[in-house]
Amino acid sequence: MAYANGYLPVFAIFSSQIDSDIVLRYKNSRCGVITGTVSNNPQQSLFAFCKTILGYDLAAFFKNNSEIFKTEINSVLKTLLDAN
Numbered sequence: 001m002a003y004a005n006g007y008l009p010v011f012a013i014f015s016s017q018i019d020s021d022i023v024l025r026y027k028n029s030r031c032g033v034i035t036g037t038v039s040n041n042p043q044q045s046l047f048a049f050c051k052t053i054l055g056y057d058l059a060a061f062f063k064n065n066s067e068i069f070k071t072e073i074n075s076v077l078k079t080l081l082d083a084n
Contacts, residue, residue: 008032012046 003009010032018035026033039045042052050058062069 003030010034014046 008031011026011034013033013035016035016037018033023033023035034044034046034049036047037045038047040048042049047059050056
């Protein structure tokens with residue numbers, strides 16, 4: 001449906017630790033892939049794309065909220081891993 005309407009499906013991967021075989025599979029399926037790499041190229045880096053194209057500093061958002069994320073993730077993990 002996306003192709004029929006002139007859109008290119010793009011996977012936005014927040015991490016740079018995605019397996020290269022998975023990236024290749026998406027690209028071979030005519031999908032775009034943009035990862036959370038440290039680069040100034042908005043065609044390669046999700047963070048550069050957000051900052052340059054969308055005008056939103058996603059990297060700063062994560063940096064400014066990292067303690068909140070850590071607290072919430074630890075809370076969820078503690079609840080999930082609690083034997084009771």
